[in-house]
Every structure is written in C-alpha cells, then in structure tokens.
Amino acid sequence: MRYIMIFSISTIVLVSGILLSLYSGAADITAGDIRAALLNFDASDNVHVIINEIRLPRALAAAVVGAAFSVSGAVMQAMTRNPLAEPGLLGINSGALFFLTIAFSFFPHLPYLYLVLLSFAGVLFSALIVFAAVYFSKSRMTPLKLILAGVAVTLFFSSLSAALQVYFDVGQEIAFWSAGAIQNIDWHNLLIITPWFIIGMIMVMLISSNLTAISLNEETAISLGIHMTRTRIIALLAVVISAGLAVSAVGAVAFVGLITPHITRKIAGSDYKVILPLSGVLGAVLVVYSDLAARSLFAPVEIPVAVLIALIGVPFFLYLAGRVRHEI
Amino acid sequence: MDIFEVRDVTTGYDKKVVIENFNMTIPKGQITSIVGPNGCGKTTLLHTLTRVLKIKYGAVLMDGKDIFAMNTKNVAKRLSLLPQMSNAPDGLTVRELIGYGRHPHKKPFEGLNQWDYENIDWAVDVTGIKAFTDRPVSELSGGQKQRVWLAMALAQNTDIILLDEPTTYLDMKFQMEILNLLKSLNETADKTIVMVLHDINHASRFSDHMIALKEGGIRKLGKPETVMTESVLKEVFEVDAVISECPFTSRPIITSYQLKG
Structure with a gap:
C-alpha cells in the first residue's frame, strides 16, 4: 500500500x-x-x-536514459554487494568513447544514429573484453575481479581515446558531441532505443528476487537455490543493453546509477522487486529535472546535463564512500 | 544409511587446493560435527556439501544423486545452510530476512502464503527472537544476528541443516539453547544436522558422529568416544588434553589441556 x-x-x-x-x-x-x-x-x-518534434522526444529520452542508468546501477550494486558499484565499472563508457573517437577521427560527419550505433558497438566490445578476462581467469568469478577488469579496460580505452583525440585533433568535437547529445535525439532514435530498454527492464524484473537473495550474501543465495551463473549473465546482459544504449545515446551521465538506487533503498527497503522499478522512475525524475535545469538555469546557454548531475553526484559519492561499512 | 557421500573430491580456492582425493560419508538422521584446527578445511568441506564451492574433481552425492547435477532449487528444498556471520543490507528487518528462507518453496513473483507464515512464525519462536522481529537486522547485537540468520535457515524447513560455527557470538546460555534446539529438531523432526564446531566439548556432547580433520584429511571419525581420546587430540590439535566424563551427558569432555609436550 x-x-x-x-x-x-x-x-x-x-x-x-x-x-x-x-x-x-x-x-x-x-x-x-x-x-x-x-x-x-x-x-x-x-x-x-x-x-512535438524537439522538446517531447528530448524529455522522453531524458526519462528513458535516467531510468536505464538508475536500474543498471541498482543491479550492479545488488550483484557486487557494493553500494558504490555502477554500470560504468564494466568499462562500457570508455568503450563507447573509444569507438566514438575512431568515428570522429576516421569517418567525420557521420549521422547521429550511426554514431549511436557505433558507440553501442564500443560498449559491447569493452563489456566482452571484461567478461572474457573474468571468464578465462580460471579462478572463481568474484565481483571484485569484475570491477578490476572493468577498471583496466576503462584505463586502456580512455588512454587510446586520449591519444587518438590528440593526434587527430578531435577532442573538442567529441566533447561537444557528448555535451549536446541529448538535444540530438529525435523520435526515430528514441523508437530504436526504447524497445531495447524495455527488454532490459523485463530481464532484470525476472531475476529481481534472485538479486535480493544475492544482495544478502553469496553463500545464502546459493543455499536458497539461486542459480548464480544464470542470474549474473542475465543481469550483466541487461545492464550492457540498457545502460550501454543510454551511454551511446546521450554520453556517460555518471552518478545517476549511484544516487537514485541509494535513495530508493532508503525509501523502499531491500526487496529488488520494489527497488528496481522505483529506482527506474526516480532515475527518470533526476535526469528529466536536471535536463530542465541544465537548459533553464543559464538560458540561453545550456550546460551539459552530465556536468550538472556530477555537481550533485560528487559530494554524494564522497558521502556514500564515508558510510560504507562492507568490504567489496 | 548415509545422506551424503563425498567421493574422491578435490577442491579449494583459486589455485590453493584445500582438500584432495577426499572420501567421507555423513549418516542420515544424525548429528554430525566436524572439528579440527583453524585452516584444516572444515568450512571448505561444509561449502562442498552445500554446493557453495564447486569441486575440481570427484562427486558429492546426496541420497545417491550428484548434488551439482540436481536442480539447485530442489536441493534448496532439502538442505539449508547457516553461514558464518554476515551482514544484512541496511534497513532489512528481521521478519523480512527470515521470509527469504521461504524462497526455494516459491515460484517467481509468488507471495508468501499461510504455510510460509507458519514456518516463519515457528522459526521465530524456536530461536527466541520474537521481541525484535520488526527491527532492522543491522542494528542487532552479534548474538541476536546469529539467531536471526539461524531462524532464516530454519524457516527454509529442510530435512538437512548445515551450520558453520552456529555458536559463535553467543553467550553460554544461548550456546546451550541453540545446541539443545538442534538436538530436539534432530530427535523430534528427524532432521540431519551437520555442523562445524570450534568447541569440541560441545561437539562431543551433542553429536552422534564426529569427524576430526587436519590439513585437509580425516584423522579420526566415529562416535565421540572414538574421537575424544588423548592420542587423537594430540595428533589433531597438538595439545595434551585431560579427558573425563560429562556429568550431565556422560559424554567424554576435555577438562583442561596444555600445548603438546
């Protein structure tokens, strides 16, 4: 009730x-x-x-990517039992950036949709490397290993991107693209992204009670009959699809996946059947209002929505980090 | 009649092998205690029996069937585990946590029914935690938490219960209460109990069957009278122990010990 x-x-x-x-x-x-x-x-x-053609698709896109980042963050936190986990830990932001850099360096003037799809290819590529590194490491898969592999891949792709951006002098264009990506979303793009987002949401809802058990502890989850490998694969796939498309569409908006799941757990407790949908709605609220503020605060100048959210997100992250009691 | 058979099992963590070519059986309907010094493989063995730890070679059979090949939810209907102390997420209440013990009996998105609530109430009752079922688990003391996690394992209502040092964090009275509870569950409901115990006097008093481990191998197993001997304790724990008879249960207990001379 x-x-x-x-x-x-x-x-x-x-x-x-x-x-x-x-x-x-x-x-x-x-x-x-x-x-x-x-x-x-x-x-x-x-x-x-x-x-109808500019403001509505933009507002809806803000809602969809906000929900995607937020739900993905909640899923990552349940799986790693770490309140500081978020989808960026899978290396997907840097993968998207790397492919974007290649596109701007070698194929300038690609249309928006192609850039989105290329970014998403980068997301898949980086996530694949992270999963392969963990899968072939021979030892037990642990959340910590996943995070370490993600950090390594992030550093690798970020460095490569930085080098390419300097060499081909496209750094500014990429920054400009990322900052303004949310403006470029039209109905056509939105209709391509949204069904995948919905598929991702259905996937995580199907495993929501497993995620609750995993968020308790691994031994308990297994003894309660949770299929760990299956649950992890579904969860990671859903994160890569939904957060990956969101990153590809509007660039990396960090901290949404961190802030709203935390607030959601404060409100709704620890059952992921409730946490996942509610953190989706709250994530949408956060990004829609941030986007609104980003374009009204200093109108007619727009500040990138990612910058605005980072202004809230960084202090929030530090506050959370100070409160974490559990080990990774 | 044996409920578990561990056959030629080799396992461990990452590259470290903890138990190798291990063979063991656990009798059905009895209380079995696994004892041994730190790092001897007690928890590893318990994790192998509960399929928490995958094995490298060999097989673990439950009622003659390979536990790793069985549907994991069906295993969970037969076997519950009380792990060593773990934290619960912030805000989770005692009653909610215990409710998760019913997970193996539920279909996805199926809510708790009357039968689930009866199991939960029973588990709350026998573990004596009624006074704080609405409080967040994270705010409880160590002993209270331990009883709450035990209640969750009991709510799972399985015929096999495995416990990893169930008396840790409990004061003397609650240690006895928990062990008495396990004994009565074994006697009245015919539950098979397998536990890792640090206190070997407790193991001797409450078990039908003891397994003494050292360095990943069985050094002695059998009735408490067989395991609780000076020579076994000297070999397994490297202590000289004085053994006498428990005035309450007539089981052998250690009255004092010193480092091996």
Whole structure:
C-alpha cells in the first residue's frame, strides 16, 4: 500500500517534469499550445513542431536514459554487494568513447544514429573484453575481479581515446558531441532505443528476487537455490543493453546509477522487486529535472546535463564512500 | 544409511587446493560435527556439501544423486545452510530476512502464503527472537544476528541443516539453547544436522558422529568416544588434553589441556 503511494507520487512528479520540459525553453509556449500540440498536432504550426518534434522526444529520452542508468546501477550494486558499484565499472563508457573517437577521427560527419550505433558497438566490445578476462581467469568469478577488469579496460580505452583525440585533433568535437547529445535525439532514435530498454527492464524484473537473495550474501543465495551463473549473465546482459544504449545515446551521465538506487533503498527497503522499478522512475525524475535545469538555469546557454548531475553526484559519492561499512 | 557421500573430491580456492582425493560419508538422521584446527578445511568441506564451492574433481552425492547435477532449487528444498556471520543490507528487518528462507518453496513473483507464515512464525519462536522481529537486522547485537540468520535457515524447513560455527557470538546460555534446539529438531523432526564446531566439548556432547580433520584429511571419525581420546587430540590439535566424563551427558569432555609436550 505504502509502495503504491510512493510509486504514484514519483510518477506524478515525473510526468509533471516532462510537461514542464515541454513548456520551458527559448520559444514562448503556453499550456494551451502544449495541449493542442499533443492532442491535435498540426505539422504546419511551428510551435507544435517545437513541442512535438524537439522538446517531447528530448524529455522522453531524458526519462528513458535516467531510468536505464538508475536500474543498471541498482543491479550492479545488488550483484557486487557494493553500494558504490555502477554500470560504468564494466568499462562500457570508455568503450563507447573509444569507438566514438575512431568515428570522429576516421569517418567525420557521420549521422547521429550511426554514431549511436557505433558507440553501442564500443560498449559491447569493452563489456566482452571484461567478461572474457573474468571468464578465462580460471579462478572463481568474484565481483571484485569484475570491477578490476572493468577498471583496466576503462584505463586502456580512455588512454587510446586520449591519444587518438590528440593526434587527430578531435577532442573538442567529441566533447561537444557528448555535451549536446541529448538535444540530438529525435523520435526515430528514441523508437530504436526504447524497445531495447524495455527488454532490459523485463530481464532484470525476472531475476529481481534472485538479486535480493544475492544482495544478502553469496553463500545464502546459493543455499536458497539461486542459480548464480544464470542470474549474473542475465543481469550483466541487461545492464550492457540498457545502460550501454543510454551511454551511446546521450554520453556517460555518471552518478545517476549511484544516487537514485541509494535513495530508493532508503525509501523502499531491500526487496529488488520494489527497488528496481522505483529506482527506474526516480532515475527518470533526476535526469528529466536536471535536463530542465541544465537548459533553464543559464538560458540561453545550456550546460551539459552530465556536468550538472556530477555537481550533485560528487559530494554524494564522497558521502556514500564515508558510510560504507562492507568490504567489496 | 548415509545422506551424503563425498567421493574422491578435490577442491579449494583459486589455485590453493584445500582438500584432495577426499572420501567421507555423513549418516542420515544424525548429528554430525566436524572439528579440527583453524585452516584444516572444515568450512571448505561444509561449502562442498552445500554446493557453495564447486569441486575440481570427484562427486558429492546426496541420497545417491550428484548434488551439482540436481536442480539447485530442489536441493534448496532439502538442505539449508547457516553461514558464518554476515551482514544484512541496511534497513532489512528481521521478519523480512527470515521470509527469504521461504524462497526455494516459491515460484517467481509468488507471495508468501499461510504455510510460509507458519514456518516463519515457528522459526521465530524456536530461536527466541520474537521481541525484535520488526527491527532492522543491522542494528542487532552479534548474538541476536546469529539467531536471526539461524531462524532464516530454519524457516527454509529442510530435512538437512548445515551450520558453520552456529555458536559463535553467543553467550553460554544461548550456546546451550541453540545446541539443545538442534538436538530436539534432530530427535523430534528427524532432521540431519551437520555442523562445524570450534568447541569440541560441545561437539562431543551433542553429536552422534564426529569427524576430526587436519590439513585437509580425516584423522579420526566415529562416535565421540572414538574421537575424544588423548592420542587423537594430540595428533589433531597438538595439545595434551585431560579427558573425563560429562556429568550431565556422560559424554567424554576435555577438562583442561596444555600445548603438546
């Protein structure tokens, strides 16, 4: 009952955020315009086009990537039993960056969708290396090993990217692309990303009770009859798909996967059947409102949403790190 | 009749082999204690029996069937484990934690039913934790936590219970209560109990069967009277022990000991 109320409130906050996003921006738009644009869309009306073709897909994209980062973070934290874990630990951000750098260095002027797909190829590539390193290490797979492999891959790809960016002088373009990626999302891209996000969410919901048991401790999970290998594979695949596509679409927005799962656990306890969907909604809320703030605070100048979230995220991370009692 | 058979098992952690070509059986419907010095492979052996630790060679059979080949959820309906002390996530209440013990009996997304609640209430009752079932586990004392995790293992309602040092963190009274509880579960509900015990006097008083391990191998096994001898204790624990009879149970107990002369 309490959870239903929390869900309803957060969903109302989310929908309000999306509506606010439609309302606020450079062009003057009234509530009536929004209603008209959503209900009787007129392609010849400029205001309708701005609402429907620019602001709505952007707000929805913010919601989808926010949910994807947040749920992926919650899954990573359950699996590693470490409240500081997040999807970036799998090396996927650096893989995406590396492939983007190659694209900008060798194939400039690729359309947005191609860049997204290339980034995602980078995500898959880096995740594959991390998993292979852990799989072929002969010894037991532990969360710590996964994190170490992820850190190594991240350093490797970041260094390669940095070198390429200096050599081909594309650093600024990439920074510019990453900072503004969320603006470039249109309906076409959104419709490509969203079904995969939904598949990822279904996958993690199917293993949600296993994740709860794993978050207790590994011995207990096994003696409760949890299939560890199967659960881990499904969880990692879901993280790579949903967080990977989010990174590819809007660049690495760090800390979402850290902040909202933590807040969610504070509100909703320790059952991942509740934590996963709620952290999805709250992650969407965080990114939608951050995006709104990022483009209204210093309008007409936009600050990158990732920068804004990092401003909240860094102190939050330090606060969390100070509170962690458990070993990795 | 044996419930477990460990056949030519070699296992360990990473490259370190802890037990090699190990053979052992555990009798059904009895209390078996595994004793031995630190690092002798007691916990490794318990983890092998519960499939927590995968084996490199050999086989572990439960009722004649390979435990690693069985459906893991079906194994969980027969066998529960109380691991060594572990932390629970912040905010998790005692009752919620114990509820997870019902997991093997549930389909995905199936809620707890009357039968589950009866098992949970029973586990709460026999472990004496009724007073704090609504409190977060992380706020409890070591002894209270230990009883809560035991209640979770009991709520699983399996016919085999394995325990890794169940009396750690408990004061003298609760140590006796837990061991008496295990004994009565064994006698009244015919549960097979296998535990790693640090205190070999407890092992002697409460077990039907003892296994003394050293350096990954069995040095002696059998009834407490067979294992609790001066020569076995000298070999396994490297101490000179004085053995006498427990006035309450007539089992052999150590009254004092010194380092091997």
